[in-house]
Amino acid sequence: MNIAFIPARCGSKSIPLKNIKPFCGQPLIYWSLKALEDSKSIDKAVVATDCHEVADTVNSFNFSKVEIYWRNPANARDEASTESVMLEYLNNSDYNEKDFFVLVQATSPMTKPEDFDDAFSLLWNNKRDSLLTCARLRRFIWDEEGDPLNYDYLHRPRRQDFKGTLVENGAFYINQIKNILENQNRLSGNIAIYEMPEYTSIELDEPDDWNIAENLMRKYILKPSQNNQIKLFLMDVDGVLTDAGMYYSESGDELKKFNTHDGKGIELLRKAGMKTGIITSENTEIVTCRAKKLKVDYLYQGVKDKLKIAKEICQQEGITLDEVAYIGDDINDIELLSNVGKAACPMNSQNEVKYLENIIILDKSGGEGAVRNFTEYILI
Numbered sequence: 227m228n229i230a231f232i233p234a235r236c237g238s239k240s241i242p243l244k245n246i247k248p249f250c251g252q253p254l255i256y257w258s259l260k261a262l263e264d265s266k267s268i269d270k271a272v273v274a275t276d277c278h279e280v281a282d283t284v285n286s287f288n289f290s291k292v293e294i295y296w297r298n299p300a301n302a303r304d305e306a307s308t309e310s311v312m313l314e315y316l317n318n319s320d321y322n323e324k325d326f327f328v329l330v331q332a333t334s335p336m337t338k339p340e341d342f343d344d345a346f347s348l349l350w351n352n353k354r355d356s357l358l359t360c361a362r363l364r365r366f367i368w369d370e371e372g373d374p375l376n377y378d379y380l381h382r383p384r385r386q387d388f389k390g391t392l393v394e395n396g397a398f399y400i401n402q403i404k405n406i407l408e409n410q411n412r413l414s415g416n417i418a419i420y421e422m423p424e425y426t427s428i429e430l431d432e433p434d435d436w437n438i439a440e441n442l443m444r445k446y447i448l449k450p451s452q453n454n455q456i457k458l459f460l461m462d463v464d465g466v467l468t469d470a471g472m473y474y475s476e477s478g479d480e481l482k483k484f485n486t487h488d489g490k491g492i493e494l495l496r497k498a499g500m501k502t503g504i505i506t507s508e509n510t511e512i513v514t515c516r517a518k519k520l521k522v523d524y525l526y527q528g529v530k531d532k533l534k535i536a537k538e539i540c541q542q543e544g545i546t547l548d549e550v551a552y553i554g555d556d557i558n559d560i561e562l563l564s565n566v567g568k569a570a571c572p573m574n575s576q577n578e579v580k581y582l583e584n585i586i587i588l589d590k591s592g593g594e595g596a597v598r599n600f601t602e603y604i605l606i
Contacts, residue, residue: 227269227270227321227322227325227326228267228268228269228270228325228326228328228346229268229269229270229271229272229321229325229326229327229328229403230262230268230270230271230272230291230328230330230342230398231271231272231274231312231315231327231328231329231330232255232258232259232271232272232273232274232330232331232332233274233275233297233308233311233312233329233332234255234273234274234275234277234280234284234332235275235276235277235280235297235302236275236276236277236279236280236302237302237303237304241430241431241432241433241436243277243279243280244333244430245280245332245333246279246280246283247436248573248587248588248589249335249436249439249440249443250335250440250443250444250448250586251570251585251586251587251588251603252585252586252587253283253587254332254333254335254430255273255280255283255284255332256287257335257336257337257443258330258331258332258334258335258337259271259273259284259287259289259292260287260289261337261338261339261341261342262289262291262292262330262339262342263289263290263291263292264339265339265340265342265343266339266343267342267343267346268291268328268342269291270291270293271289271291271292271293271330272292272293272294272295272315273292273293273294273295274295274296274297274311274315275294275295275296275297275302276296276297276298276299276302281294281296286580286581287583288583295315295319297311297314297315298311298314301314308329308412309410309411309412312327312329312406312412313406313407313410316403316406316407321403322403323402323403323404323407324402324403324404325402325403326346326400326401326402326403327400327401327402327403327406328342328398328399328400329398329399329400329412330397330398331396331397331398333396333429333430334395334396334397334398334426335439335443335447336397336425336426336439336442336443336446336447337359337397337398337422337426338447341359341397341398341420341422342398344420345357345359345398345400345420346400348418348420349400349418352418353416354415354416354417354418355401355402355405355414355415355416355417356399356400356401356402356405356412356413356414356415356416356417356418357399357400357401357417357418357419357420358394358398358399358400358412358413358417358418358419358420359394359395359396359397359398359399359419359420359421359422359426360392360393360394360395360419360420360421360422361392361393361395361421361422361423361424361425361426361427362389362390362391362392362393362421362424363390363391363392363393363424363427364385364388364390364424365390365391366379366382367391375391376390376391392419392421393427395422395426395427396429397422397426399412399413401413401414423446425442425445425446428442444603455548455549455567456500456549456550456551456567456568456604457500457501457543457545457549457550458500458501458502458503458539458540458543458545458549458550458551459492459495459500459501459502459503459550459551459552459601459604460502460503460504460505460524460536460539460550460551460552460553460562460566461502461503461504461505461552461553461554461597462504462505462506462553462554462555462556462559463482463504463506463508463513463516464482464506464508464555464592465555465556465572465574465575465592465593466553466554466555466572466592466593466596466597467484467485467488467504467516467592467593467597468482468483468484468592468593469483469591469592469593469594470555470592470593471483471593480510480512481512482510482512482513482516483593484516484593485593485594485595485597485598487595487598488595488596488597488598489519489520490598491597491598491599491600491601491602492520492521492522492597492601493520493521494601494605495601495604495605496521498605500604501523501524501543502520502522502523502524503522503523503524503525503526503539504517504520504522504524504525504526504527505524505526505529505532505535505536505562506526506527506528506529507528507529507530507532507558508527508528509527509528510527513525513527514527524539532554532558532559532561532562533561533562533565536550536552536562536565536566546567547565547566547567548566548567549567550566550567550568551566551567551568551569551570551600551604552566552568552569552570553569553570553571553572553588553596553597553600554569554571554575554579555571555572555574555575555576555579555592556575556576556579557576557578557579559571559579560578560579560582563579563582563585564582564583568586568603568604569582569584569585569586570585570586570587570588570596570600570603571585571586571587571588572588572590572591572592572594572596573587573588573589573590573591573596574591574592575587575592586600586603588600
């Protein structure tokens with residue numbers, strides 16, 4: 227049996243609740259677990275956590291291979307080593323010592339299912355004891371004494387001719403359980419190296435790293451072709467185009483606050499040749515005015531069955547629901563969100579919406595640029 231193990235504690239000094247912070251529309255830990263779920267080589271994936279928020283998020287994915295292990299609080303402190311929680315789990319679990327143990331980092335979201343499969347093949351075919359993942363960095367490295375460590379500065383090579391240096395990217399490590407118990411370490415014996423692309427070397431330690439990594443994820447891992455199939459962009463109003471607040475003037479007039487950045491996003495969609503529309507259960511003149519300002523192609527108000535309306539629009543346009551993107555935030559949006567090709571929700575949406583399969587959880591709240599945020603996914 228091949229057991230994958232992901233430590234995912236609550237604490238993080240630089241980024242609070244980092245393991246479940248939205249990353250490219252899903253909690254960060256989702257991407258590693260999805261790769262493990264889809265890998266042919268992994269039989270079971272264990273998330274070791276001390277955090278109910280992490281456990282609830284992981285359970286919401288409904289992955290068949292994944293289970294929660296409640297780690298000892300002493301092994302969830304900043305000073306605790308990863309080895310300590312690995313050994314804690316092994317000392318409290320049933321296994322065969324010949325089983326393989328795969329330590330996986332949730333902070334390496336660009337790991338693909340085939341990486342695990344290919345790494346196991348490399349390990350077995352080369353008859354190595356353990357394996358770690360590395361990325362090749364083509365950077366010239368020096369020490370504090372002014373000495374070059376990986377090249378001769380008198381014969382400076384061109385970058386394309388430079389072999390570079392392999393560095394750990396922390397994606398995952400493989401070893402047999404008996405070796406881990408004997409050596410008290412994730413690695414031992416004759417070690418194999420599984421090389422991954424250079425872009426996988428980024429570490430998610432600071433907020434700036436997050437933005438860079440998301441761009442790399444969209445470029446190299448996510449499939450832009452899926453976005454290019456979208457021909458119709460639909461949206462809700464309250465909680466999406468607005469902050470869901472109810473504002474009233476002294477004379478009793480109802481007011482809504484919209485975001486100008488959303489307007490620019492819709493303009494960009496229109497310039498890209500995409501149709502746009504609003505489907506809302508409310509019925510106000512304010513929305514009529516905003517729709518006119520945004521120049522949307524479709525406006526439906528007072529709607530109880532949003533999916534039915536979306537199907538009618540698709541019939542008029544000669545497209546399918548797979549070619550539709552929709553952004554909603556509440557339970558009356560769930561049916562439509564579950565049937566379109568690309569679904570998203572603002573960061574402050576209801577949990578029932580956030581837990582939908584394949585939903586993109588945006589970095590912005592409703593009325594704070596969430597629609598613009600979603601358009602950036604569509605226009606990659």
